[in-house]
Amino acid sequence: MNRMKTISKWFRLSLIPALIITIAVSYSFTDNDFEISKNLDIFATLYKELNFNYVDEINSGDLMKKGIDAMLESLDPYTVYIPESKIEDYKLMTTGQYGGVGALIQKRENDIIISDPYEGFPADKAGLKAGDKILEVNGNSTKGKSVDDISSILRGQPGTTITIRVERDGESKPFEKTLLRENVKLENIPYSGLLDDFAYIKLNSFTENAGREVRDAFMKCKEKDSKLKGVIVDLRGNGGGLLQEAVNIVNIFTPQDVLVVDTRSKYKERNYQHKTVFPGVDETIPLAILVDKGSASASEIVSGAIQDLDRGVIIGQRTYGKGLVQNIFPLSYNTQLKVTIAKYYIPSGRCIQEKDYSHRDADGEVQDFPDSLKKAFKTKGGRVVYDGRGIEPDVHIDPASYSNLTFSLISKFLVFDFATLYYRENKTIPSAESFEITDEIWSKFQNFIKSKEYDYTTNTEKNLEKLKDIAEKEKYFDAIQSEYNNLKTKLKHDKNADLIKFKDEIKIMLKDEIVGRYYYQKGKIISSLKDDPEILKAKEILNNNELYKSILNGTYKKEKSK
Numbered sequence: 001m002n003r004m005k006t007i008s009k010w011f012r013l014s015l016i017p018a019l020i021i022t023i024a025v026s027y028s029f030t031d032n033d034f035e036i037s038k039n040l041d042i043f044a045t046l047y048k049e050l051n052f053n054y055v056d057e058i059n060s061g062d063l064m065k066k067g068i069d070a071m072l073e074s075l076d077p078y079t080v081y082i083p084e085s086k087i088e089d090y091k092l093m094t095t096g097q098y099g100g101v102g103a104l105i106q107k108r109e110n111d112i113i114i115s116d117p118y119e120g121f122p123a124d125k126a127g128l129k130a131g132d133k134i135l136e137v138n139g140n141s142t143k144g145k146s147v148d149d150i151s152s153i154l155r156g157q158p159g160t161t162i163t164i165r166v167e168r169d170g171e172s173k174p175f176e177k178t179l180l181r182e183n184v185k186l187e188n189i190p191y192s193g194l195l196d197d198f199a200y201i202k203l204n205s206f207t208e209n210a211g212r213e214v215r216d217a218f219m220k221c222k223e224k225d226s227k228l229k230g231v232i233v234d235l236r237g238n239g240g241g242l243l244q245e246a247v248n249i250v251n252i253f254t255p256q257d258v259l260v261v262d263t264r265s266k267y268k269e270r271n272y273q274h275k276t277v278f279p280g281v282d283e284t285i286p287l288a289i290l291v292d293k294g295s296a297s298a299s300e301i302v303s304g305a306i307q308d309l310d311r312g313v314i315i316g317q318r319t320y321g322k323g324l325v326q327n328i329f330p331l332s333y334n335t336q337l338k339v340t341i342a343k344y345y346i347p348s349g350r351c352i353q354e355k356d357y358s359h360r361d362a363d364g365e366v367q368d369f370p371d372s373l374k375k376a377f378k379t380k381g382g383r384v385v386y387d388g389r390g391i392e393p394d395v396h397i398d399p400a401s402y403s404n405l406t407f408s409l410i411s412k413f414l415v416f417d418f419a420t421l422y423y424r425e426n427k428t429i430p431s432a433e434s435f436e437i438t439d440e441i442w443s444k445f446q447n448f449i450k451s452k453e454y455d456y457t458t459n460t461e462k463n464l465e466k467l468k469d470i471a472e473k474e475k476y477f478d479a480i481q482s483e484y485n486n487l488k489t490k491l492k493h494d495k496n497a498d499l500i501k502f503k504d505e506i507k508i509m510l511k512d513e514i515v516g517r518y519y520y521q522k523g524k525i526i527s528s529l530k531d532d533p534e535i536l537k538a539k540e541i542l543n544n545n546e547l548y549k550s551i552l553n554g555t556y557k558k559e560k561s562k
Contacts, residue, residue, distance in 0.1 A: 075340070076357040078326050082336040088155065090328065090338070094242060096186040096207035100155040101162065101179045103128065105147055108413060112142045112150050115416075119520040122179040128166065130517060131420035135174055136165035158183045170424050191525040192217035197229040198539055202525055203249075206241025206298040211248025215281055218252060222282075230286035230542030232535065233302075236316060240297025243274065243325060243344070250305045251276035253287055253312065258347075260305045263325050265342040286548055287312030288538035291393060296320035304346040304391045310381040310552045313541055314393040316534050321354025321369070321390035348377040350387035383554040394551050395541065397534050403502045405495075408456035409449070410509060418448050419513035432515050432523035433530070437507040445510060446499065454495075464488060 051058055068081045082090055092098045102121025103114050114132045117123040134142050137153050154162065160181050167174045188210040192201040199221035201214055214233070222228055231253075240246075247260045254260075258276045265271060289303045289312055300319050306312045325342040345351050355366045369388035376384050386392065409415050422441070429435050437445075468484060471477040477484070499506070508531070515527040529535055541548050550556040 079339045084334045099158040100184050102184045107147050126177045126179050133167040156181050188213050191522050199231045202234045206245040210245040214249050215252050232288045232538045234290045235295045235299040236292040237294040238299040246298035246301040247274045252281045254280050261301050262345040263342040286542045289314050290534045291316040291319050296322040308347040308379050310379050313551050315395045316393050318392050319390035323351045323353030350377040352390050354389045404456040405498045408454045412454045415509050423517035432519045432526040437510050
């Protein structure tokens with residue numbers, strides 16, 4: 001009987017290479033590519049022999065998935081195999097939609113916590129709050145589960161139900177909620193509105209209809225203020241999305257038939273020029289684009305094209321540097337392949353891809369684009385710009401930096417927990433625009449953390465320890481030990497003193513977290529606008545016509561702003 005099973009298994013496995021070889025040989029004869037046929041034959045026979053001869057049982061699907069992933073990993077991080085189980089995740093990237101309950105969750109030690117319910121979606125409508133601990137989903141414990149594990153369970157077909165058992169601080173015992181899954185749409189624009197006489201548009205992604213939504217948001221601002229002085233488009237943290245939506249957004253502020261991006265592949269017949277197809281909505285209004293290191297891909301098309309066309313001012317930090325274009329191709333059994341098909345070049349002719357994945361060092365690592373290889377290009381008005389390494393802003397603003405104390409308070413969830421407590425004890429707060437951390441709230445926070453563990457090491461203390469290690473290795477430490485001990489005592493941080501020293505930045509974190517409890521993500525954005533250095537700089541530039549023009553004509557002397 002065992003012999004019959006072995007023969008049967010061998011017969012089934014022998015069909016695998018036969019089928020692949022048939023396809024490969026057919027392809028080879030039509031395309032005259034012997035290498036493809038040969039290597040497919042080698043792969044198929046190896047796969048068969050492993051399954052037939054390996055000492056232990058092999059999970060064929062898992063083995064194949066690992067083999068495919070390893071093969072694609074040698075190319076670039078954007079060329080990936082998408083199994084059927086992950087199809088919905090990639091639909092979310094292009095459409096911004098998924099079936100689920102509408103809540104962000106996070107891991108906290110061994111627990112799964114709701115960190116941010118989306119306003120108006122099932123979790124919010126069922127009364128679930130930030131800080132709620134998810135104990136069970138459909139009767140199954142969440143202990144030991146990852147965020148991905150629970151997220152995949154919470155997502156599902158719209159119209160289906162899911163039961164969640166929750167524990168909440170301040171409640172005597174856990175309770176259950178049954179949620180009806182809905183089609184959750186993540187907004188491209190979580191907030192837009194007027195800031196004094198300027199239109200502000202926060203764009204989080206480039207999924208379907210992003211261009212139309214930006215245009216509509218801009219037109220609403222124009223209708224509210226006929227004397228609009230300028231537009232601020234915020235692309236910070238926007239990792240990109242659909243290329244065509246980037247072209248559509250540039251089109252709002254530029255004339256018809258203007259080249260926005262040129263995609264070039266290894267086949268000339270696949271090269272394509274993406275131009276604006278409509279007359280611009282407003283081709284002259286002063287424009288500022290905010291970017292940072294999280295602005296990538298489609299965000300870089302928009303900011304790069306606006307810069308190359310001298311159409312607006314780019315403010316912030318250097319962008320990510322992703323100049324590669326991907327397409328998704330269907331494979332058998334409802335799987336897909338997302339593959340890099342081209343590089344994109346913005347109007348000046350430059351490509352801003354930072355890493356060259358086709359060239360690796362001896363360890364297989366990809367190197368950043370070196371300054372020595374940067375080439376100069378010129379904008380429409382003659383300003384010098386460079387390729388590689390993303391989009392360099394016209395006006396640089398140093399990124400926000402925070403103390404180790406603040407990081408400790410956040411990583412230990414003390415800011416989060418205080419916001420949860422404050423929300424439980426206060427039914428309402430002033431509007432998101434006007435809410436501030438008063439002395440009374442700050443005093444309550446100080447009392448709240450007195451008994452909490454949030455120790456940290458300052459950068460000075462870390463560097464002092466490094467000095468000690470080096471001195472010991474070089475056998476100098478004995479000579480400086482007394483001075484080292486004195487210095488260590490003087491530099492030892494004082495939590496109470498540091499709370500006073502870094503009070504302002506901690507208050508910003510507290511304010512955002514508390515406002516989010518009452519006014520969700522939109523409220524957090526509104527709350528942060530008043531003191532945002534990039535926005536303040538954008539308003540200053542847009543409000544000064546001479547300064548604005550000097551940046552665009554190249555006479556402005558770049559300086560680092562904090």
